[in-house]
Amino acid sequence: MLQKFGVVLALAFLLTACSPKLDWRTVQSPQEGYSALFPGKPEKMERRLSYVNQEIPQTLEAVKIEDDIYSISTIRLSKDQATLVPKLLEQLQGNLLNRANVSLESALSTDTLYQTANKQRIATKDYFLEFKSTGAVEQSMRVRWITRIAPNNGTWIYQISVLHAAPARVDAKQFFSEEAYSNFFDEFRPE
Template sequence: MGRALSKQPLHRLGVFLAFAFLLAACSPKLDWRTVQSSQEGYSALFPGKPEKIERRLPYQNQEIPQTLEAVKIEDDIYSVSTIHLSKDQIALAPKLLEQLQNNLLGRAGVNTETAISENTFYQTANRQRPPAKDYFLEFKSTGAVEQSMRVRWITRVTPNNGAWIYQLSVLHTAPARVDARKFFSEEAYSNFFDEFHPE
């Protein structure tokens, strides 16, 4: 029963993201800007001014802070979701990350082993280059629109022995399906992923 309850709030993440996307519903042209999110421990290059939403995520009888910054540019939504775990909650990190991944990958009918992916690196604020993995997802068709996504998860331990879990993603929604890996390799998307720098 505890496991079922722990999955329920993660299911509501989709509602949280959808709400954020509605707030960021304007579609300006690309206007790249570096956003410093010192509270969340990162800087990111967004193609417009993002909207920011904060909430507390109920998980295993605890309250976990979560922040989302997102901007909609025409058919694309660029977003960075941040979950902060204190040193007393850090043991939750592996399972929480696994459930976040399974929830999103499952919507595309894949898992971490079967999804189209690419090994890459990200650069920290002090110029280290840890490894990362990008996933290229094509969600099940609704008939009216096709959705695809590039997503990356990064976990970082904080100086006070807590942890950050970051989810970077670009969601593309349009009438025609695209080849996700080829489409999201274009410069406008690569810039967003390459210029994300956690502390």
């Protein structure tokens, strides 16, 4: 009997020692109009962007797990600022794409779908970027941009991304298709 108890105790200890590095949790962000599945508790930062002589609120929720940063950036535009959406989105995309020396048309991408909070499925694109660096750290990223109409007839611009700051074992598209990354993208649910 004592021997069986020792075996059970040893197994229990081994199971607690093997806890996974990813602690998936649903994060509700009603102010930003989405829910998402993060692999840990994200930090939340807010700031105001100065764009075309206007102040625009931006929120970033992000968590770092080993070599990866999972993040969701939300820019909220009022209905009076709706005309800024195309140029602002172009600038956001351009900043990342220029760092990877690609354009929107030449970047490695895949057509995909995302699901809204009311279960509607909408087409979008995911981009897979590789950043060349002069240092020892290689970086790659999967990123998705989504624009949605906000309840006040304003607009939300979302940037959902995972930045990997270490050499990837395989090409970026295959690497970011692993479950640890696809869960994050698949479970993002805007209103």
